[in-house]
Amino acid sequence: MKVLVYHWNSYNQKTIENALSACGCSITLLTAQAGHIEEDSDFTDKVTEILKKSRYDLLFSVNFFPVLAHACHEADTPYVSWNCDSPLLAMYNNAVFYETNFIFTFDRSNYEEFKKTGVKHIYHMPLASGGFKDILKNSTPFKYDVSFIGSLYEKNSFDNISEKLPDYLCGYFDAALYAQLQVSGGNIIEKLLTPGICRQLEEITDYRQAEGSFADIRTLFSTTVLGFKAASMQRNLCLNSLSVYLNKNTFNNRKCFLHLFTGSSTDRLMLVKCHGKADYHTQMPLIFNQSRINLNMTIPNIQTGIPLRVWDILSCGGFLLTDFRIELMDYFTPGKDIDIFEDINELQDKTGFYLAHDSIRNKIASNAYNKVSKLHTCQDRITAILQTVLKEL
Numbered sequence: 158m159k160v161l162v163y164h165w166n167s168y169n170q171k172t173i174e175n176a177l178s179a180c181g182c183s184i185t186l187l188t189a190q191a192g193h194i195e196e197d198s199d200f201t202d203k204v205t206e207i208l209k210k211s212r213y214d215l216l217f218s219v220n221f222f223p224v225l226a227h228a229c230h231e232a233d234t235p236y237v238s239w240n241c242d243s244p245l246l247a248m249y250n251n252a253v254f255y256e257t258n259f260i261f262t263f264d265r266s267n268y269e270e271f272k273k274t275g276v277k278h279i280y281h282m283p284l285a286s287g288g289f290k291d292i293l294k295n296s297t298p299f300k301y302d303v304s305f306i307g308s309l310y311e312k313n314s315f316d317n318i319s320e321k322l323p324d325y326l327c328g329y330f331d332a333a334l335y336a337q338l339q340v341s342g343g344n345i346i347e348k349l350l351t352p353g354i355c356r357q358l359e360e361i362t363d364y365r366q367a368e369g370s371f372a373d374i375r376t377l378f379s380t381t382v383l384g385f386k387a388a389s390m391q392r393n394l395c396l397n398s399l400s401v402y403l404n405k406n407t408f409n410n411r412k413c414f415l416h417l418f419t420g421s422s423t424d425r426l427m428l429v430k431c432h433g434k435a436d437y438h439t440q441m442p443l444i445f446n447q448s449r450i451n452l453n454m455t456i457p458n459i460q461t462g463i464p465l466r467v468w469d470i471l472s473c474g475g476f477l478l479t480d481f482r483i484e485l486m487d488y489f490t491p492g493k494d495i496d497i498f499e500d501i502n503e504l505q506d507k508t509g510f511y512l513a514h515d516s517i518r519n520k521i522a523s524n525a526y527n528k529v530s531k532l533h534t535c536q537d538r539i540t541a542i543l544q545t546v547l548k549e550l
Contacts, residue, residue, distance in 0.1 A: 158182045158543070161208065163218035163225055165190065168437050169241060169465060169535070170219055172287045176539040177217065185213075191224045194247050195367060201227045208232035215546065220245055221260055223252035223369065230255040237546055239538075241284060243267045243459050244380055249372035259546045264462030265484060280545060283484065284465045285538040286472030286529040289442040293473060296446045302413035303403070303508060304448035306435050307466070309393060309421035315386035321361055329354070330383065337387045337457055338394070341499035342481035344457040346387065347379035384458040392454050393425055395504060400428035402505040408512035418444060445475035449518065450511055452504075453479035463488070471495070471529045476522040478507055488533065494525040 162174055164186040177184050187207070191200040205228040208216065215235040218225055220242060229236035236258050240248070243264035253260070253276055261282035262268050268281040319327055333349045350358075355374045358364065364374050400415045407413075417423065418441075420434035435441045445451050451470045461483045470477045477495045479485070489495045496511070498504040511518040 158214045159212070160184045161187055161211070161213040161216045163187045163216065163222065165219070167219040167241060169284070169287060171438075172535045173217075173219055173239070173539065175288060176535040179536050180539050180543060182543075184217075185211075187216075191222065193224070195223045195250055195252075195369060197224050200224055201231070204228035205231040208234045215259075221248050221253070221258075223247055223250040226250075226252035226255050226258055229257045233257065235259055235546060235550065237261070237542065239263075239282060239542060240267075241465055243462055244270075244376070246372055246377070246380070249370055249376065251369045251371065259542075259549065261542055261545075262462075264459055266460040267462070278549060282538060282542060283463055283488070283533070284468050285533050285535040286468045287442075287535065289469075289473050292439065292442050293446055296443055299447055299449050301416045301444065301448040302512060303399070303450045303452065304416045304418065304444055305392075305396065305452040305454070306418040306441055306444060307392070307454070309419060309423070310385045310389035311422050313385040313389055314382045318362065318382070323357075323361075326354070326357065326361075334383065334387050334390060337383075338391055342483060344379075344384070344460045346383045346457060347375055350375045350379055380458045384456060388454070388456040388458075391457075395452075395454060395501060396426055396429055398501045399504055399508060400426065402509070404428050406509060408509060409515075413449075413512050416448070441469065442473045445470045445473035448475060449515075450478050450508060451475040453477060455480055455482055467495075468529065468533065471525040474522060474526045476511065476518050477525065478504070478511070489525065489528075492521070494521060494528055496521065 160177060160182045162177065162184050164170065174184060189203065191197045201224050204225065208228060209232050213234060215237050216225060216229050217237045220240050221238040226236050234257065238260050240262040243262060244267055248271065256277055259278045261280050263282060263284045265281050268279055271279050333346055337346050358378055359374050396415065396417060403413050403415055414430050416430045416432060417426065418432045418435040423431040435444055453466050453470065455464050459482065463482060463484050467477060467479060479495060479497055481497050481499055491497045496507055498507055
């Protein structure tokens with residue numbers, strides 16, 4: 158199969174390209190970048206010409222890009238995309254309805270939403286474990302007790318616009334954000350944005366819908382504004398609370414510490430051992446492998462699906478302690494492959510337990526590594542994607 162792959166800097170780009178090749182595809186990389194992912198006529202014309210001239214069997218991209226959908230529609234070429242972000246705002250574009258599209262998304266709620274809107278070729282496809290075996294050959298024994306790799310989202314849009322909001326709206330959103338923090342494994346923010354609140358936001362923010370887009374103010378504000386603010390609050394709260402707990406206790410007669418690897422400002426994390434941002438390909442796998450406990454805190458925008466970070470940790474042989482998402486139950490058993498916390502008290506209790514019980518923790522990590530290595534590789538997923546597409550053509 159002759160495949161044109163849109164190459165950009167997604168974390169799992171190289172892993173997916175390798176998986177396509179391993180499945181027998183002859184791939185060519187499209188390295189030219191669109192000026193705008195939704196509308197760029199020059200870029201679309203260029204890609205259309207390439208597709209018509211070289212007669213590719215399909216175009217593949219990580220995440221859905223309307224400009225690529227336009228090109229494939231014009232060239233009558235199947236466009237296959239596998240979304241690793243959810244919700245992906247580029248999906249709220251009329252280009253999503255082209256019958257040449259074959260869209261795979263890892264969040265089942267996102268799949269169900271677009272299926273209901275009439276998108277013909279949309280499928281649920283979880284993300285997968287990555288190819289980190291080579292770098293893990295250089296791994297050493299445990300260096301870290303508890304680790305979290307990720308952004309604190311301190312530069313979020315809500316903080317930028319909050320001064321423009323009336324006091325009563327600020328109070329309403331503060332209450333909504335606090336309510337979100339009490340919810341385990343779901344997103345209630347969008348439901349709290351009533352039609353009246355949305356009309357006020359349209360006036361205050363001078364909201365203008367982009368041409369071809371059907372994303373409304375509720376979707377945009379709940380994800381790009383409140384969703385990231387809620388994630389920032391959750392991560393700071395959990396990290397501070399856990400670091401205080403670790404500081405007050407010993408485990409197997411030794412002190413343990415919480416390590417954070419981030420490019421964010423860490424001024425508010427007084428007891429956390431803070432490091433710089435970890436490179437995804439060269440540093441992250443070693444940190445996951447060398448940490449007794451790896452934390453995952455899922456951004457509220459992901460309503461049901463399993464984020465890439467979960468698969469990354471497990472495919473590096475790391476022990477995972479994560480917040481809850483319903484789709485975790487489809488693939489893993491808490492206490493056997495992973496473990497889950499639903500509030501700060503449970504985060505502290507389970508962290509303490511697993512720091513004190515090495516053999517139990519190591520067995521769980523081993524179970525998960527064996528499972529994802531056998532059943533949930535990127536090549537497994539790409540094989541399933543290609544089989545699905547070929548069946549529909």
